[in-house]
Amino acid sequence: MTSELPAALSEIREEFLALSGQDRLQLLLEFANELPELPARFADDPALTERVVECQAPVYIAIEVDDAGVHMHATAPREAPTTRGFASILSQGLDGLSAQEVLAIPADFPLSLGLTELISPLRLNGMSGMLSRAQRLTVEKSK
Amino acid sequence: MTVEFDSSPAFAGFAHPERLVSTEWLAEHLADPGLVIVESDEDVLLYEVGHIPGAVKVDWHTELNDPVTRDYLDGKGFAALLSAKGISRDSTVVFYGDKSNWWAAYALWVFTLFGHEDVRLLDGGRAKWESEGREMTTEKPRRDTTDYPVVERDDTTVRAFREDVLDHLGAPLIDVRSPEEYRGERTTAPAYPEEGALRAGHIPTARNVPWSRAAAEDGTFRGRDELEAIYRGEAGVAESEPVIAYCRIGERSSHTWFVLTHLLGQENVRNYDGSWTEWGSAVRVPIARGDEPGEAPAPR
Numbered sequence: 001m002t003s004e005l006p007a008a009l010s011e012i013r014e015e016f017l018a019l020s021g022q023d024r025l026q027l028l029l030e031f032a033n034e035l036p037e038l039p040a041r042f043a044d045d046p047a048l049t050e051r052v053v054e055c056q057a058p059v060y061i062a063i064e065v066d067d068a069g070v071h072m073h074a075t076a077p078r079e080a081p082t083t084r085g086f087a088s089i090l091s092q093g094l095d096g097l098s099a100q101e102v103l104a105i106p107a108d109f110p111l112s113l114g115l116t117e118l119i120s121p122l123r124l125n126g127m128s129g130m131l132s133r134a135q136r137l138t139v140e141k142s143k
Numbered sequence: 144m145t146v147e148f149d150s151s152p153a154f155a156g157f158a159h160p161e162r163l164v165s166t167e168w169l170a171e172h173l174a175d176p177g178l179v180i181v182e183s184d185e186d187v188l189l190y191e192v193g194h195i196p197g198a199v200k201v202d203w204h205t206e207l208n209d210p211v212t213r214d215y216l217d218g219k220g221f222a223a224l225l226s227a228k229g230i231s232r233d234s235t236v237v238f239y240g241d242k243s244n245w246w247a248a249y250a251l252w253v254f255t256l257f258g259h260e261d262v263r264l265l266d267g268g269r270a271k272w273e274s275e276g277r278e279m280t281t282e283k284p285r286r287d288t289t290d291y292p293v294v295e296r297d298d299t300t301v302r303a304f305r306e307d308v309l310d311h312l313g314a315p316l317i318d319v320r321s322p323e324e325y326r327g328e329r330t331t332a333p334a335y336p337e338e339g340a341l342r343a344g345h346i347p348t349a350r351n352v353p354w355s356r357a358a359a360e361d362g363t364f365r366g367r368d369e370l371e372a373i374y375r376g377e378a379g380v381a382e383s384e385p386v387i388a389y390c391r392i393g394e395r396s397s398h399t400w401f402v403l404t405h406l407l408g409q410e411n412v413r414n415y416d417g418s419w420t421e422w423g424s425a426v427r428v429p430i431a432r433g434d435e436p437g438e439a440p441a442p443r
Contacts (some may be wrong), residue, residue: 081188
């Protein structure tokens with residue numbers, strides 16, 4: 001079923017799998033550093049974002065759906081780089097997809113990045129939580 | 144070669160003040176030969192974002208655990224790990240990390256299983272060092288590898304297994320998790336995902352003393368008098384009694400193990416690292432719910 005993964009997410013996964021052990025963590029750190037600031041319209045109004053309670057760190061996400069597709073925004077503290085990395089992967093991988101494509105992302109995508117031996121299950125749960133919330137918000141915003 | 148101790152008056156009241164160093168002390172001793180600084184965090188990427196100059200990273204998840212069996216690495220694995228990190232048997236190791244040193248205390252406790260003598264904790268951890276605007280770097284230190292000896296792990300002195308806890312019921316047992324976890328309302332700390340145990344509650348007779356009560360606002364340890372009031376007064380731990388502490392996977396209880404052993408000088412403190420993820424899923428072990436410790440079942 002992996003062939004159905006949208007191109008951007010598929011590329012991200014290939015990037016991870018092409019690397020070994022510690023280099024994968026380094027790549028996750030690069031993603032963490034690329035996470036853009038939350039746009040002001042979300043930062044100013046906490047009601048527009050949703051807390052990802054599955055993550056240990058305080059992480060908030062927001063989903064927008066417009067003519068160009070789905071956009072995910074996220075914010076997480078600097079002292080939680082792993083979580084920032086996950087948010088950044090999803091934010092880049094989801095951007096511009098149709099709502100249907102977002103909903104078709106398999107729930108085990110976070111487990112397919114080759115990080116299961118490097119990162120504790122509790123943290124990967126956080127990324128799964130982020131994905132399922134993004135999918136639910138996509139449904140809500142598409143109505 | 145032993146690095147001199149931090150003789151800060153703040154630590155003088157503790158039973159083993161030599162187990163703590165302050166951020167000031169560490170800043171002045173960064174380059175001491177014989178000293179190795181170890182960062183151990185919950186967030187496995189935090190070290191890469193920036194760390195105390197010269198510090199090496201020890202990852203609790205990938206480096207201290209056996210990759211297959213739920214256990215710690217063995218003597219050979221520990222020797223290989225420490226040799227690769229450039230730590231010698233006589234090195235002074237100062238641990239620090241995020242989350243008020245949860246994971247740093249955990250790593251220190253694992254080093255203790257192998258009898259590494261000179262282990263110390265940075266009071267206040269990573270957050271205090273950062274908040275004081277002290278130097279951080281992303282540069283990884285190049286340390287020469289060492290020839291750390293193979294020492295067998297001692298699982299009898301500071302570590303408790305499920306059977307030990309069953310035999311211990313009735314003697315002082317400290318549950319260091321949050322009150323919500325203790326009462327049985329949830330199986331993980333608030334704001335953490337539900338995961339890992341099939342039943343909620345606590346081990347009968349355990350007193351609930353959340354680990355964080357030992358820490359002040361800035362993450363440093365509370366003074367001797369306050370700690371005595373909490374552990375001897377409220378929790379009723381007498382000086383002569385053996386104690387077991389537990390949490391979810393043994394990391395928060397390492398912090399309490401450190402407090403009881405090194406700050407209060409309690410002899411015979413063991414950390415039950417199986418903790419709630421084992422007990423809360425084990426078949427036919429007794430469990431209590433609610434605010435009360437509950438009764439010890441009849442001896443086996």
